[in-house]
Each structure stands twice: as structure tokens, then as C-alpha cells.
Amino acid sequence: MSEIFDIYLVEALINGVLLGGVLALLALGLNLIFGVIDVVWICYAELIMLGMYSMYYLYSVYHLPFVVAAIISIGGVGVLGVILHVVVIQPLLTAAPINQLLATGGVLAFLQSAATIGFGIDFKNLGIRLPVLEVSEMFISYSRLLAFLVALAGMVALFLFLSRTYVGTAIRAIAQDRQVMPLMGVDSRRIYMITSAVGGSLAGLAACLLVLQYDVHPFIGLTFGPITFMICVMGGLGNMIGGFIAAFLFAEIISVGGLYLDLEWGYVFAFCFFIAMMFIRPQGLLARRS
């Protein structure tokens, strides 16, 4: 079989899809928040870091079952999202975008330092080693497969929430016109809070899955933060489907490029692709031409 096609290429393609799932999950919440509130949470990856710590303490230290720990962590990070909105974002809603960016950047530095002081510098780990799926000489990681499936489910659930519920409709309406909708009776403050809670909860969900694959430390956000933003920008900030597609494109370029050349060339190609797309489609992959 391996004479007909390169089995390692197939494995790299599958790895790319699974990595894409992880990245898509990361981009989902950030895109939702930007699409509705029009503010970029630079500190989004740090909320994920806090969610991972929450999982570590609840599961490994307090020995709660994984699912219970996950539910508490998702809810906890959702609450953190609301607090972030009320304390930092709300007072700056009408401020210049650069001020909003600097404020959430300040929160990023604050959360990293607070985590260093509060949790220490040691890498923490749940110690869970999921089994591996072996298919025809290829190996697939269950933890990545899980993240991929949850990303898909999260995407569908979010779509249903936004399209089938009253609150979801209000969120979409606010996203389309922030000025007019309050005049038509939509409580924009409440919608922003709900969006922040959902966005925070999605960060918490990502944390529950990432903690199965990565050690948690105060600076884990630096590993994911920049790449998540690039994916959101490439997909079109606020465009969830665009972000989803961008995540898989990005991951496949990294994975397949890294197989045939040095691993770092995979990242170089991915970043070059990003730069090229910024010239060709600056509004994002799925943006309509005006």
C-alpha cells in the first residue's frame, strides 16, 4: 500500500486536520466576541490558561471527576469573561480601538504575572494518557480526535444557538448594527454580557481539551495566542466559518510543509500564506467583495 502512496503523507494530512480542530476551537470564541462586541480580546489565550489551571486543580488536586471539573471550569471561565467585559471592556466600548487593544494587552500581562505568583512556575499536568487509535500503520491521537470532534460540535451548537434562539437572534442583530438595535428595544448591555459569557465558556471548553495535550504553565498562552489571532484575521475577524476554514488551511500547511521540508519551513509557509491572503483578501477568506 505504501508503494502506491506515501503513508506518512496521509498521516501528516490527518495530523493537520486534528491540529486544525484544536486551532478552530481556539478561534471560535474569539471570533464570536469580536463579531458582536467589536473588541479584540488580546488576553483570550490567557483565559484558556486559567481554564487549564482550573482543570488541573479540580481534577488532580481536589480529585473531582473529569466531567465535573470540566463543567466547573467552563462555567468559571465564562464568569471570568463577564467580569472582563464589565471591568475592562464596558468602560472602553466607545474608546478608540487602540485603547481597547492596550487595555486587553494589559490584562494579558496581569494574568500572566498573577498566574506566576499564584500558581508558580512549575509545569502542571493532569497525568491522563488517552489510548491511541491505530489504523493501517497510522496512529491517531484520541485527545486530538476529541478536540476535533468537540470543535465541530461547538461550531454546530453555536450556529444553532445563534440561528434558533431569541437571544442568538438578538446577538446577530447587534453584530449587524450596534447603533440601531438599541433603538429598537434590544438591551445591548445584556447581549454583550451574554456574548462575553459564551466566548469565555468557549475558552473554558478549549482549556478542558488542551489540558489533555499540553502542560499548563503561566506562559502557555504565548504558544497559542499569536496563531489564534492570525487564524481569526485570515478568516475575517468575526466570521466564524471563515475562522474555521482558516484554521484547517493553516494547520495543513504547517503539517504537510513540515513533513517534506524542515518543520520550521511549515510555519514559514503558513505565515507567508497569511501575508499573501492579507494582500489578496484583506477582509478575510469569506469576505464578500464590496
Added chain:
Amino acid sequence: MIRRRTGLFMAGLLTGAMTLFGATAADAQEKKLKIGVIYDLSGPLAGGGSELHYLGSKIIIDHFIKQGGVEGYKIEAVYADAQSKPDVAINEAVRLVEQEKVDMLLGMFSSAQCVPVAARIDQYKKYLWMTTCISSAVLKDRHFRLAFRPQPSGQQFGEMSVNFINANSKEKFGKDPKDLRVVIIHEDGAYGVDVASGNELAAKKAGLNVVMKEGYAATAPDLSSLVTKIKRARPDVILHTGYNPDITLLLRQARELGLRFQALIGHGAGYGVYSKLKESLGNDVNYFFNVDPISIWLANPAALKPELLPVIKMVGEEYDRAKPDTKIRSAHVGMAASNTYLFMNEILPRAIKQYGGVDGEALRKATLDVDIAQGGTMLGFGAKFEPEAAVMAGQNTRGAPVIVQYVNDEAKVVWPQALAQQPAVLPLPSSSPYAVK
């Protein structure tokens, strides 16, 4: 009136004399060596071993402070956090020299920090004692006058692991060295590049079959395509140089993607922090090797100078007090402790007694005078430093690493033969998930 003026004059004179005398006396009392100490106390490198080096150095510095100083000089340490970033390390080094007015600098875990900091500090003509970083690029062809490093170089680390597998090729792997498939992977900073280059040079010399050599960014979020590529190379032996958490990410993904090999040899940094490897990988870490200077608690006491033994005991006790949860004492703490002790106990007294002070020149002359035979440091090796004209000016020519193997929560020296505490378990037993089935 005249009497009053004379009285005032005398009083002024007396006050001036007292001030002058007082200042001189205070100066005499305040003979002090102010050391700027730089390690990473935050950021990924802190947990990857740097904080343990900080602890080792601090134990020794505090020990000498408690003793009242060295040869009449009080010791004061100003600690700085490089935050795992080379730019911060440079800024902190400059701040320590310019604002804190330190007499010298000590420390630094990462070679990526040592390379620029050594060049910057050389411009200030300040003495630099590098306890940890190992890249040859720090010193090679730089001809620094005041920068010294007691640690063995990265090239030596690379050569050591290759010599080990070369010597075991036929007996343990059942293959001629030319048939032994070796994969070299490394983080792409100064440290990883230097060790990997040592691996490659030594492998070529020994005639080993290097089937793959590749670097990667230690902050990469995914290493699965690297793992797939290693699988394609079908390695017998993997030589890996990395920090943490990239080591645990690679090994976790290697397990998930079914990578198999007969031996894995790490080269210090993340591989030296066993407790973290164990926490992340569980028993999968069994039978891995690590190249590093010997742990001071594993060194053969009979081969060391007897006066070092109580110091080793003291460092161990302080280490346990600071980190009571430690399963295996990390070699990192001992490394920094030994290298700091070498400076405080050998170089500093010599500089004060023979060269009259603690300025850069006195410390330099004292360092070049050091001639310690094997067994004269806690790490078991000796000390003799290359002069300014040498290619590796400032390098300790007598430093040497060893290879330990982790077996059931114990680290045992397996190479070189003369220091081996037990034979190496090779190839990986079938109980390992990485073993070739």
C-alpha cells in the same frame, strides 16, 4: 571674638576630620563584593531548570554571606529575573551594572541569553561567571577578557552521547556503527544548535549513519509532523536537545503517533528535571538517558576532595528544605551550586589575597591562575581556564559531562565507563511504549 572664631574653626576641623575618618572607617568596614545574579524566575525556562540553578547559586551565596563574607569582603547579591527572554536578560544585565553598580555578574541558564549578554558586559569591562549555559557560540572566537565558564561546552555534550552509542553499537544494538540509524533533533536556539553540531561532528567521525538532523522552535504548538518524519527515518537512536515543555510535547506526540526507537539520549536542560518528566510522561520516561555534568549527589565521594563533602550535604539539605516534594534531586541545583562554590571558594579569595581586590582584572588573573585537578569540584571535574588568546577563551578545559539513565525513579551514571555505577539498559526493554516491538 578671636577665641570664638578659633573655637568654631576647630569645631569645623574636628567635624571635617571626623567625617573624613568616619568615611574612611566606613569604607574599610564596607569592603564588599556586589554580585548581580541573573536567572529566569518566570517564563517557560524557569520551570525548565533555570529556577533550580537560581536555587543552587543562592544556597552557596547565602552560605558565604552567613559566614561573614570572603577574606574581609562582605558579599551582597542582587537577583534579577531574565523572564526567559534574551532581551530582558540584556536589559537586566545593563541595569545591574549601571544602576545597581554590581562588581560582577553570575548565572544565566539559557545560551540564547549568554551569547548577547557576554558581548554586552564585555563592553562594560565587568567580570562574568557563567554557571550554566553551554553553547560554544558564547565563547568561540570571541576572545573575551573577563568572561569565564566552568561548565563543559555543548560540543562536549554532543560528543559524549555519540561516543556512548558508538561504544555500545555492536554489543547492545547488534549493529556495526555504520548501520546504526541515528536521528538528531534539537531546539533551534544557540544551545540546541551547538549540541546537535557536536552530535553530528562526532557521529561523522565515528562513522555512524545520521539519517536525519532537524531543529524546531521550542515554542512550536505542534510537533506531530516532526514525529512523522522521525518515524519515516526509522531511527535506532534519537539524540535530542530541548528545553521544556517542548520535550514533553514531543515525547507525548511521539507516543501517540507510534514512534519506536531503541534508545533516546537527552542533553541536559529539560532532561535534567526528572520530576517534571515523570509528572508529564509517567513511567514512559523509564530508561531514557541524559547527558549532563554529574549530579553532585551521585558523584563518588571517594573521588572528591574531602572538604567538599560537607558542602554537598549542606546543599542537599537546603534543596530539600526549599523543595520538599522533590523525588530525585535535580542535577541542575548541584551544577549551579558547584560552579558558584568554585568561584566563591577558589577564585574570589585568590583575587583578594594575591591581586588586591575584586575588580575585573583581579578576578580575571585569579581565574586564570586556577589549576584544579579532577575531583577538585563537587561535579567531579577539575578547573583550568583558557586564556584570552585561545579559540575558546574563558572555557574550563577540564569540565566534562556524564551520562545518566533513569530507571524506576533512580538516576544512575552509566557512562563514561570509569564513573559508571551500573551497566546501561540497552536497547529499550519491551515494557517501554517506545520500544521496537
